[in-house]
Amino acid sequence: MTPVDQHIGRRIRGKRRALGLTEDNLAKALGVGRDTIEAYECAAARVPSEHLIELAKFLDVSISYFFPTTPCP
Numbered sequence: 030m031t032p033v034d035q036h037i038g039r040r041i042r043g044k045r046r047a048l049g050l051t052e053d054n055l056a057k058a059l060g061v062g063r064d065t066i067e068a069y070e071c072a073a074a075r076v077p078s079e080h081l082i083e084l085a086k087f088l089d090v091s092i093s094y095f096f097p098t099t100p101c102p
Contacts, residue, residue, distance in 0.1 A: 030072040030074075030075060033096070033097065034075055035072040038069055038070045038071060038072040038076075039070075040094060040095045041055075041066075042070040044088045045088070052067055052070075055084070055087065058083065058087040059087075061080075
């Protein structure tokens, strides 16, 4: 995966932990398995845009929260 995928995964994990949520909580919100959330957070799988939209709603952040403000190396 790309550095942007890694950044998105770190942002998902960081916000999830800050809110005290588990991977299972996010999985249920998206209708996917816990393994899928783990793959997103580790950048082993690319997060589909529809899931980013749902994650933003569930985590109460804007879509731009997930994207880097400066280019990733």
